[in-house]
Amino acid sequence: MHPDYARIYATIQRIPRGRVATYGQIAELAGLPGRARQIGYALHALPGGSPVPWQRVLNARGEISLPGASGARQRALLVAEGVEFGDDGRIDLSAYQWRPRPARRR
DNA sequence: GCCAGGGCGCTAA
DNA sequence: ATTAGCGCCCTGG
Structure with a gap:
């Protein structure tokens, strides 16, 4: 498995229940700026039953890709953890997007 | 090897 | 708000 995948998965596992992140955001946090697309690949390659909450990752517009x-499944999982969808099928990122604590400085 | 298409995103118009 | 163009990387034909 590609070493980057491990970092991607590790980052996604930090997303709290009931919150979401975007592909681009994960890429950035995982140290792979500009490679949002790879996040999708990593998740696609994810085996079922893994501890990675793949359903919490959406595209930059707040919608399921x-x-x-598969999309219906993702949506159901999110709804089950309290995430609300608008009539247009989108999530209000300003309300649900995960904002990790900034990296420590010293 | 080349080409086309993807669980994407940013910028410019 | 939309669309077009481009960058990125992986897979399948």
């Missing part, structure tokens, strides 16, 4: 049944 998966088509069909």
Whole structure:
């Protein structure tokens, strides 16, 4: 497995329940700026039953990027943890986006 | 090897 | 608010 994947997964696992992050945000936090697309790949490669909360990752517009049944599954998981969807099928990022504590300085 | 298409995103118009 | 163009990297044909 690609070493970057481990960092991607580790970052995603920091997203608290009931909050969401965007692909670009994860890429950035994982030290892979500009490679949002790779996040999607990493998640796609994720085996079922892993501890990684893949459902908490959305695109920059606050919507689910998966088509069909997969998307419905993701949505159900999010709703189950308290995330609300608007009529247009989007999530209000200003309300639900995860804002990790900035890196420590010294 | 080249080409096209993806769980994406930013900027410019 | 939308669209077009480009950058990124991975996979499949």
